[in-house]
Amino acid sequence: MFEIDRNSKVLLVDQIRTAIIARIEAFQWVQGSRLPSVRALARQLGVSIFTVSSAYEDLVAQRVIESRPGAGYYILPTDPAGTKHLEKMVPPSSLHAGFLYRALDPSQYDTPVSSGYLPPSWLADAVPASVTGRLIRSTLSCSVPAPAAGSQELRSVIAKKLRELQINASSSQIVVSIGATHAFSLIRNVMLEPGDYLLVEDPSYLLLQLKLIKDRDFNIITVPRTVDGPDLEAMEAMVKEFRPKLFLTQTLVHNPTGGNTSPAKGFRILSLAQKYDFHIVEDDIFGALCARQTLRLSSLDEWNRTFYLSGFSKVLSPALRLGYVVAPPAFVERLVEQKMYNVLCGSSLDETIVAYTLESGRYQHHLDALRQRVMQERTRAREWLGKLGVEFDEGAAEGLFLWARFPAQVDLRRLIEQAHDARIFLAPGSLFSNTRDYDQYLRLNVSHCNDPRFRQFLDAHLCSETASA
Amino acid sequence: MFEIDRNSKVLLVDQIRTAIIARIEAFQWVQGSRLPSVRALARQLGVSIFTVSSAYEDLVAQRVIESRPGAGYYILPTDPAGTKHLEKMVPPSSLHAGFLYRALDPSQYDTPVSSGYLPPSWLADAVPASVTGRLIRSTLSCSVPAPAAGSQELRSVIAKKLRELQINASSSQIVVSIGATHAFSLIRNVMLEPGDYLLVEDPSYLLLQLKLIKDRDFNIITVPRTVDGPDLEAMEAMVKEFRPKLFLTQTLVHNPTGGNTSPAKGFRILSLAQKYDFHIVEDDIFGALCARQTLRLSSLDEWNRTFYLSGFSKVLSPALRLGYVVAPPAFVERLVEQKMYNVLCGSSLDETIVAYTLESGRYQHHLDALRQRVMQERTRAREWLGKLGVEFDEGAAEGLFLWARFPAQVDLRRLIEQAHDARIFLAPGSLFSNTRDYDQYLRLNVSHCNDPRFRQFLDAHLCSETASA
Numbered sequence: 001m002f003e004i005d006r007n008s009k010v011l012l013v014d015q016i017r018t019a020i021i022a023r024i025e026a027f028q029w030v031q032g033s034r035l036p037s038v039r040a041l042a043r044q045l046g047v048s049i050f051t052v053s054s055a056y057e058d059l060v061a062q063r064v065i066e067s068r069p070g071a072g073y074y075i076l077p078t079d080p081a082g083t084k085h086l087e088k089m090v091p092p093s094s095l096h097a098g099f100l101y102r103a104l105d106p107s108q109y110d111t112p113v114s115s116g117y118l119p120p121s122w123l124a125d126a127v128p129a130s131v132t133g134r135l136i137r138s139t140l141s142c143s144v145p146a147p148a149a150g151s152q153e154l155r156s157v158i159a160k161k162l163r164e165l166q167i168n169a170s171s172s173q174i175v176v177s178i179g180a181t182h183a184f185s186l187i188r189n190v191m192l193e194p195g196d197y198l199l200v201e202d203p204s205y206l207l208l209q210l211k212l213i214k215d216r217d218f219n220i221i222t223v224p225r226t227v228d229g230p231d232l233e234a235m236e237a238m239v240k241e242f243r244p245k246l247f248l249t250q251t252l253v254h255n256p257t258g259g260n261t262s263p264a265k266g267f268r269i270l271s272l273a274q275k276y277d278f279h280i281v282e283d284d285i286f287g288a289l290c291a292r293q294t295l296r297l298s299s300l301d302e303w304n305r306t307f308y309l310s311g312f313s314k315v316l317s318p319a320l321r322l323g324y325v326v327a328p329p330a331f332v333e334r335l336v337e338q339k340m341y342n343v344l345c346g347s348s349l350d351e352t353i354v355a356y357t358l359e360s361g362r363y364q365h366h367l368d369a370l371r372q373r374v375m376q377e378r379t380r381a382r383e384w385l386g387k388l389g390v391e392f393d394e395g396a397a398e399g400l401f402l403w404a405r406f407p408a409q410v411d412l413r414r415l416i417e418q419a420h421d422a423r424i425f426l427a428p429g430s431l432f433s434n435t436r437d438y439d440q441y442l443r444l445n446v447s448h449c450n451d452p453r454f455r456q457f458l459d460a461h462l463c464s465e466t467a468s469a
Numbered sequence: 470m471f472e473i474d475r476n477s478k479v480l481l482v483d484q485i486r487t488a489i490i491a492r493i494e495a496f497q498w499v500q501g502s503r504l505p506s507v508r509a510l511a512r513q514l515g516v517s518i519f520t521v522s523s524a525y526e527d528l529v530a531q532r533v534i535e536s537r538p539g540a541g542y543y544i545l546p547t548d549p550a551g552t553k554h555l556e557k558m559v560p561p562s563s564l565h566a567g568f569l570y571r572a573l574d575p576s577q578y579d580t581p582v583s584s585g586y587l588p589p590s591w592l593a594d595a596v597p598a599s600v601t602g603r604l605i606r607s608t609l610s611c612s613v614p615a616p617a618a619g620s621q622e623l624r625s626v627i628a629k630k631l632r633e634l635q636i637n638a639s640s641s642q643i644v645v646s647i648g649a650t651h652a653f654s655l656i657r658n659v660m661l662e663p664g665d666y667l668l669v670e671d672p673s674y675l676l677l678q679l680k681l682i683k684d685r686d687f688n689i690i691t692v693p694r695t696v697d698g699p700d701l702e703a704m705e706a707m708v709k710e711f712r713p714k715l716f717l718t719q720t721l722v723h724n725p726t727g728g729n730t731s732p733a734k735g736f737r738i739l740s741l742a743q744k745y746d747f748h749i750v751e752d753d754i755f756g757a758l759c760a761r762q763t764l765r766l767s768s769l770d771e772w773n774r775t776f777y778l779s780g781f782s783k784v785l786s787p788a789l790r791l792g793y794v795v796a797p798p799a800f801v802e803r804l805v806e807q808k809m810y811n812v813l814c815g816s817s818l819d820e821t822i823v824a825y826t827l828e829s830g831r832y833q834h835h836l837d838a839l840r841q842r843v844m845q846e847r848t849r850a851r852e853w854l855g856k857l858g859v860e861f862d863e864g865a866a867e868g869l870f871l872w873a874r875f876p877a878q879v880d881l882r883r884l885i886e887q888a889h890d891a892r893i894f895l896a897p898g899s900l901f902s903n904t905r906d907y908d909q910y911l912r913l914n915v916s917h918c919n920d921p922r923f924r925q926f927l928d929a930h931l932c933s934e935t936a937s938a
Contacts, residue, residue, distance in 0.1 A: 011622050011828065057632075058625060058640075100809050101617050117614065124610045136605050140822075141593045145586065145787035148570050153480050156527055163526075171527075178647050178790075181813040194663070318614035319817035321647075340569050342811070344650040347819050348788035353609075359480065 004045055012047050016055035021064060024075060035065060035073040099431055113419075113449045114427035114442065116205070116255070117318050118400070122373065122447060126316045126366050127357050139352045146348040148340045149332075150176025150324065154355040158324055161358055162308075165287070166299045169326045173303065175335045176346055180285045180311035180323040184248070186342070187281055187307050187325060190334045192218045197244035199235070199278070201225035203403075203432035203441075205255040206248050206283065222434055225254060227395035229261030232268055239276040247273065248281045251297055252290040253399025256432050256443040260398070263295045270297060273305045284310045285323070289399050291371045303328045312354055314400075315370060320350045374400060378446040384455065385444075388462050402444040403429075407462075412440060415461055422457055473514055481516050485524035490533060493544060504534060504542040568900055580922045582888075583896035585674070585724070586787050587869070587916050591842065595785045595835050596826050608821045615817040617809045618801075619645025619793065623824040627793055630827055631777075634756070635768045638795045642772060644804045645815055649754045649780035649792040653717070655811070656750055656776050656794060659803045661687045666713035668704070668747070670694035672872075672901035672910075674724040675717050675752065691903055694723060696864035698730030701737055708745040716742065717750045720766050721759040722868025725901050725912035729867070732764045739766060742774045753779045754792070758868050760840045772797040781823055783869075784839060789819045843869060847915040853924065854913075857931045871913040872898075876931075881909060884930055891926055 002019040004012055023029045035056070036044070042052045056073050059065045065073045149155070155171035162169050177183040184206075192198060194217065200206050202222035221242050224231040230249065238244070249269070251261045261269070273280055282297045287310065298308040303326070311323030327335055339345070357363055381402060382392055389407040396403060406412055412428060419426045429441025448454070471488040473481060492498045504525070505513070511521040525542050528534045534542045618624070624640035631638050646652040653675075661667060663686065669675050671691035690711050693700040699718065707713070718738070720730045730738070742749055751766045756779065767777040772795070780792030796804055808814070826832055850871060851861055858876040865872060875881055881897060888895045898910025917923070 011626075011824070013828075014622055014625055017625070054629065058629060100813070101805065120611055120613060127609045136822075139788050140596045140786045142589055142788060144589060145782065146790075153483055156483055156486070157480075160523065160527060178812040178815075181809075182811060185811050313614065317609045319608050319611060319821075321615075321812065321814065321816040336570065340650075342651060342654050343647040343790065344569070345790065346647075347790040347816055349819060349822070350816050352788075353605075353818070355480070359482075 004047065012051050013054045013058070016041075016045070016047075016052060017058050020055070020059060024064065029075055031075055031077045033075045034071075035075065037072055099427065108423075109425040110423040111448065111451050111453045112425040113444055113451065113454050114425050115445050115448055116314075116400075117445075118314065118370070118447050122370065123315075123317055125362075127320075127353060128360050128362060136349065136353075139349050142348075144348065146176075146345045146351050148345050149336050150174065150346060151348065151351045151355065154351045154358075155324075157355050157358045162326070165294055165296065167296060167308065167326070168299075168302060169308075173326050173329055173332055175325045175327065175332060175339060176351060177309075177311075177323045177325060177339065178343060178346060179313055179321045180283065180309050182321075182343075183309040183311070183323045183325045184281060184283070186335050186338045187246070187309070187327075188218075189338045189342075190331055191246050191279060193245075194218065196246075197221055197242045199223060199238060199242075199244040199247040201230055201249055201254070202434055203256055203429065203438055204248075204250070205432060206250075225257055225259075227257060227259035227393045229259070229265035230269070232265060232272070235269075236272060239272060239278060243276065244278050246279050246281055248283065249297070250283045250286070251295075252284065253286045253401075254396075255286060255399075256401050256429070256441075257393065257403045258396030258399050258401050259393065260290070260292075261297075266295060266297050266300055270301055270305070278305070279328075280306045282306055282308050284308060285314055286399055288315050288367055289371055289374050291375060291398060298326065307331070315367060316354065316357060320354060322346070322350050322354050374446060377450055378402070381444065381446050381449045385449075385458075388458060400445055400447060402446055402449070404442045404444050406440050406442065408440065410440075410462060412442065416442075418461060419457060422453070424454055424457055473516065481520050482523045482527070485510075485514070485516075485521060486527050489524070489528060493533065498544055500544055500546045502544045503540075504544065506541055568896065577892075578894040579892040580917065580920050581894045582914060582918045582920065582923050583894050583912050584914050584917055585783075585869075586914075587783065587839070591839065591916060592784075592786055594831075596789075596822060597829050597831060605818065605822075608818050611817075613817065615645075615814045615820050617814050618805050619643065619815060620817065620820045620824065623820045623827075624793075626824050626827045631795070634763055634765065636765060636777065636795070637768075637771060638777075642795050642798055642801055644794045644796060644801060644808060645820060646778075646780075646792045646794060646808065647812060647815060648782055648790045649752065649778050651790075651812075652778040652780070652792045652794045653750060653752065655804050655807045656715070656778070656796075657687075658807045658811075659800055660715050660748060662714075663687060665715075666690055666711040668692060668707060668711070668713040668716040670699055670718055670723070671903055672725055672898065672907055673717075673719070674901060675719075694726055694728075696726060696728035696862045698728070698734035699738070701734060701741070704738075705741060705745075708741060708747060712745065713747050715748050715750055717752065718766070719752045719755070720764075721753065722755045722870075723865075724755060724868075725870050725898070725910075726862070726872045727865030727868050727870050728862065729759070729761075730766075732769075735764060735766050735769055739770055739774065747774070748797075749775045751775055751777050753777060754783055755868055757784050757836055758840055758843050760844060760867060767795065776800070784836060785823065785826060789823060791815070791819050791823050843915060846919055847871070850913065850915050850918045854918075854927075857927060869914055869916060871915055871918070873911050873913050875909050875911065877909065879909075879931060881911065885911075887930060888926060891922075893923055893926055 004015045008015065038049055038052045038056060042049045056065065060067055063076055066076050067073055152171065154176060155174040158174055159169050159171040175186070177186060196218045198218050198220050200220060200222055202224055204225060221238055221244060223235045223238055249261070251266065253260065269280065280297055284296060287296065298306050305328070308326040309323060312320055325335060385404060391405040392402060416426045416428055427443045429438030429443065432438065432443065473484045477484065507518055507521045507525060511518045525534065529536055532545055535545050536542055621640065623645060624643040627643055628638050628640040644655070646655060665687045667687050667689050669689060669691055671693055673694060690707055690713060692704040692707055718730070720735060722729065738749065749766055753765060756765065767775050774797070777795040778792060781789055794804060854873060860874040861871060885895045885897055896912045898907030898912065901907060901912065
């Protein structure tokens with residue numbers, strides 16, 4: 001029949017249902033076949049009758065099987081409207097939404113070389129296991145919603161951690177959000193009116209995500225991102241012409257290029273903001289992985305024109321959704337209003353776990369260890385990729401991402417498709433840009449790209465490409 | 470000095486900081502005073518030096534105190550710009566946002582008579598304590614983000630629970646959200662263009678929240694809500710004239726009126742939707758507390774024109790933020806896209822806890838017990854309030870809320886202010902309506918309103934009102 005895994009996080013009832021659907025999809029069980037009786041399957045799998053009958057009931061509701069009273073369960077014909085296999089959620093059809101959707105679904109790939117996350121094993125001890133059991137029980141039985149701005153405990157400890165980065169903020173300026181994406185979504189709603197201009201870097205991850213937005217919301221304009229920050233001449237020309245309300249940037253370990261904005265450029269960006277009257281959103285979700293430079297725009301500006309945003313999915317656990325904004329004081333109240341209207345408030349549970357984790361002494365050790373490990377893997381990856389003719393900008397020396405330029409003779413589109421078939425996830429440079437300048441680039445995550453499966457794949461395919469060229 | 474509570478959920482460092490601010494605000498410690506040394510205070514409170522110095526450092530960053538090297542810590546003068554006490558987040562100034570903000574902050578009131586939540590003690594056992602410890606550890610160490618639509622486990626078990634309510638949905642139609650508010654925010658973004666009309670009931674909670682929205686988003690029009698559903702004549706006139714895209718309604722145990730839409734009215738609402746081509750959003754967050762009627766619009770319509778939304782903050786724990794939409798299949802993909810752009814994905818932790826809790830056998834018992842308890846408290850509250858001359862609609866016999874009409878001679882505004890001073894939270898009817906028709910109403914939560922403190926307060930104040938009238 002099929003096997004079930006008692007150690008899996010997947011409920012038994014779902015394992016059974018998924019296994020049955022898989023058999024039907026593989027034509028091992030065909031329309032009109034009778035399923036094993038509930039009792040027989042339960043005995044065979046060593047599970048309760050209730051579990052099997054729940055799985056069957058689910059399949060009946062999904063119109064995959066039907067119950068014929070007194071006779072058992074039978075496989076239904078495939079619904080012509082396609083509702084039958086709707087069970088498995090289909091990735092959105094648009095290129096960008098589809099990419100993000102797949103990037104979030106670990107079941108789609110064995111080797112997520114272009115993922116934005118660290119491997120689970122790197123984060124296994126990030127949240128102290130000894131603490132959570134007690135915390136969860138007291139938090140849940142306390143049964144009060146989180147304050148709209150986030151808990152005072154969490155905001156205080158975030159303010160404390162920020163001071164270690166030379167960012168001086170009061171906890172009252174901090175609004176906790178459902179991750180960094182949500183933080184930017186709140187800022188956008190407060191700061192941009194329809195028709196306003198938003199300036200973003202090209203290439204950038206943010207551009208990828210912004211492509212999801214309908215045009216009606218605001219206009220997006222771009223400035224080229226070079227390895228030490230935005231191209232300032234181009235930037236001044238843009239802000240002069242379009243007078244954007246916001247400039248969105250990653251100062252440190254920029255995604256995808258890996259570069260840091262130099263302090264001198266940082267100062268000039270703030271001067272431009274003053275001269276042309278725009279605000280800055282500094283996205284620092286990867287900043288904790290930056291070992292060398294610590295100067296952020298927020299340190300220089302001290303809440304005159306800069307919003308700072310970050311989150312904990314990258315360095316603590318993607319299973320938590322928790323980010324925050326530090327805002328100039330005048331905008332805090334409106335951010336809280338936006339949050340209440342959008343999600344009312346956050347999860348006390350997630351807020352409590354993060355607050356305790358940040359307070360725990362091991363957090364700093366965890367970050368130090370991550371940084372070191374990222375650096376090691378980065379060096380290793382550059383070495384072997386370099387031998388295959390892949391090129392990198394010398395100035396991008398830190399962080400999670402390699403912005404990898406492949407030799408001109410490599411058909412990257414084909415390579416990405418072949419990788420997909422081998423269950424390897426690769427993100428093309430074109431996703432991060434509005435230009436064609438990065439069609440020969442891939443964004444690679446150094447914590448995944450030394451996986452032997454990717455190395456073998458690339459060895460095999462780049463050699464054959466070169467041979468056939 | 471002051472006391473600290475080791476059993477409190479509040480971090481020691483925050484307890485110390487709050488106690489110091491309280492002393493300064495009460496003028497017990499004045500500008501220029503020297504604080505106890507870190508070592509002395511640590512010894513006195515029996516906490517670590519690290520804890521006290523963290524609290525002091527926080528206060529330095531907040532500019533409440535300053536560190537004079539070699540001399541100790543001193544209290545700073547109050548900052549004229551008011552930044553000093555910004556620490557305590559101020560509720561937003563607009564009436565509606567301020568109300569929601571305070572409703573979420575349990576520290577503001579002792580007796581939350583108009584709260585939207587159940588008392589913590591009623592939910593203490595809702596999430597099985599024996600399960601969570603293990604679950605949290607495996608979920609966090611698994612370290613993968615939740616799928617954009619929500620985990621398959623959770624969506625399957627929600628689909629199963631919905632079938633018990635005679636709502637037949639495939640798990641693929643379910644999009645998990647950050648609570649029910651977020652669910653509606655996603656639907657709104659998918660369904661409404663600027664300039665479109667949204668029809669809501671008056672009175673309703675939704676109206677309260679919608680008042681937060683800027684006008685630019687869409688236009689809000691209202692239909693009077695009577696005890697057995699919307700006034701259908703008025704509704705047809707409105708939809709004929711304005712052609713709204715969406716109608717937002719609570720079929721069962723309507724908030725704040727407490728009534729249910731009759732099945733006959735439900736059928737006629739769906740007929741209107743067909744005739745005038747609009748969609749319906751059925752908000753069912755309180756439906757689980759409804760003991761008698763089970764017919765929802767979603768059961769009748771089966772995903773032709775109806776979005777169903779609900780959540781778990783009310784019946785499981787407000788410390789979790791988890792809701793969902795069941796959408797007509799054609800809109801699922803766009804809802805997932807909206808969610809990815811807004812928050813990327815949800816919290817795996819919260820999703821896992823809810824999925825396991827719903828699967829557990831005790832969930833149904835928990836709901837049954839809640840329903841019974843709500844009913845008992847409702848009966849008790851109506852009895853004593855009735856004796857004070859407070860009136861209720863006979864048709865509203867179920868659910869968490871009493872829509873209480875106070876005698877004409879009671880100055881409700883004054884009563885609410887006096888209650889506020891007594892740390893009793895009362896929500897005026899005017900918050901739930903665009904008309905002046907409910908100025909003499911309060912929304913009362915039956916699970917809080919038999920609190921002796923409220924009873925004494927009302928006894929005292931209504932008698933004096935009557936005497937002075």
